[in-house]
Amino acid sequence: MRVIVTGGGGFLGRLLIEELQGEGFDEIVVIDIGDVEVAGCTVIQGDIAHEDILPELLADDSCTIFHLASVVSAGAEADWEHAIDQNIGGMLKLLEACRQSGHYHRVIFTSTLAVFGGAAAGGLVGDLVKQTPSGTYGTTKAVGELLINDATRKGHIDGRTARLPTVIVRPGAPNAAASGFASGMFREPLAGLPSIVPVGEETVMVVGSAQNTARCIRLLADLDGEKLGLDRAVGIPGLSATVAEMLAALETVGGEEARALISMEYDLATDQLVQSWPAILDDQRARDLGFPADADLESMIRSYVEMINR
Ligand SMILES: NC(=O)c1ccc[n+]([C@@H]2O[C@H](COP(=O)([O-])OP(=O)(O)OC[C@H]3O[C@@H](n4cnc5c(N)ncnc54)[C@H](O)[C@@H]3O)[C@@H](O)[C@H]2O)c1
Numbered sequence: 001m002r003v004i005v006t007g008g009g010g011f012l013g014r015l016l017i018e019e020l021q022g023e024g025f026d027e028i029v030v031i032d033i034g035d036v037e038v039a040g041c042t043v044i045q046g047d048i049a050h051e052d053i054l055p056e057l058l059a060d061d062s063c064t065i066f067h068l069a070s071v072v073s074a075g076a077e078a079d080w081e082h083a084i085d086q087n088i089g090g091m092l093k094l095l096e097a098c099r100q101s102g103h104y105h106r107v108i109f110t111s112t113l114a115v116f117g118g119a120a121a122g123g124l125v126g127d128l129v130k131q132t133p134s135g136t137y138g139t140t141k142a143v144g145e146l147l148i149n150d151a152t153r154k155g156h157i158d159g160r161t162a163r164l165p166t167v168i169v170r171p172g173a174p175n176a177a178a179s180g181f182a183s184g185m186f187r188e189p190l191a192g193l194p195s196i197v198p199v200g201e202e203t204v205m206v207v208g209s210a211q212n213t214a215r216c217i218r219l220l221a222d223l224d225g226e227k228l229g230l231d232r233a234v235g236i237p238g239l240s241a242t243v244a245e246m247l248a249a250l251e252t253v254g255g256e257e258a259r260a261l262i263s264m265e266y267d268l269a270t271d272q273l274v275q276s277w278p279a280i281l282d283d284q285r286a287r288d289l290g291f292p293a294d295a296d297l298e299s300m301i302r303s304y305v306e307m308i309n310r
Contacts (some may be wrong), residue, residue, distance in 0.1 A: 009036025077178030126282030165238025
């Protein structure tokens with residue numbers, strides 16, 4: 001079977017591909033707008049929202065498609081037109097390619113807790129809570145989730161959505177996500193570099209390790225669709241933590257010298273976006289379905305350290 005990973009050159013795409021490699025797939029194809037290299041994969045550079053890359057790949061047989069390509073949070077907030085064009089336009093193009101292909105494909109879409117917002121964000125959110133996103137990013141992802149459900153109901157695809165927490169720790173350069181500081185506050189000090197935290201220490205975020213999140217995206221592809229029913233979106237396990245707790249975990253893993261490299265410099269725009277996201281996640285459905293969860297913050301950071309030292 002052919003596996004396709006859109007956005008496969010990015011942070012989570014690469015980790016997901018590590019999970020997929022060695023599982024005996026005939027071919028793993030990465031489609032990425034960036035000029036990327038991913039070992040062991042066929043890489044096609046292109047824009048999933050505008051170029052007709054999929055029809056040829058989907059013509060031979062049923063495929064599994066992981067759809068990760070996306071404009072992310074702060075980037076979407078800064079450029080509404082681009083976010084709608086890429087995130088909703090890209091999804092429509094992918095679904096249409098599947099529908100026209102003559103084969104039944106499995107599609108796994110990566111969404112976000114930012115589909116929740118407003119009054120719902122302060123309280124507990126879970127798979128049965130109404131989606132009232134407070135930003136363009138969350139709105140485009142909520143639309144994507146609904147399109148996946150509808151295309152599945154119509155029998156065009158076998159769709160699934162992994163609704164992800166804020167994933168830490170992102171290696172390398174940050175992308176345009178407003179949550180980027182939640183990775184930078186570990187990545188930079190652990191490399192001996194200064195880092196800025198733009199929100200208050202009392203801010204609560206729902207975070208998950210990159211390794212556990214990639215594993216969950218992979219597992220979602222294999223899950224019996226009957227168990228999901230018509231609502232194909234699953235909130236992937238995440239852990240609520242205050243920024244103060246994250247700083248304490250940094251100190252435990254990296255020592256006082258790492259903690260001393262953090263400066264608290266408040267930024268209203270980032271804070272507003274982060275505050276609009278949920279603080280507590282009810283991930284019982286995912287756990288009942290067999291998805292693993294991180295044990296604690298410290299182990300998340302240690303798995304990052306292990307990854308970069310590999
Ligand atoms: N990292 C997180 O904390 C997090 C949290 C919730 C949801 N998500 C979702 O998970 C997915 C992956 O996130 P990530 O952190 O790996 O992001 P990333 O920015 O590292 O990777 C995204 C990749 O998609 C590619 N891309 C963007 N537009 C494209 C297009 N039109 N055609 C082809 N490729 C395109 C980019 O070049 C990039 O390599 C995204 O859908 C994101 O919304 C991530």
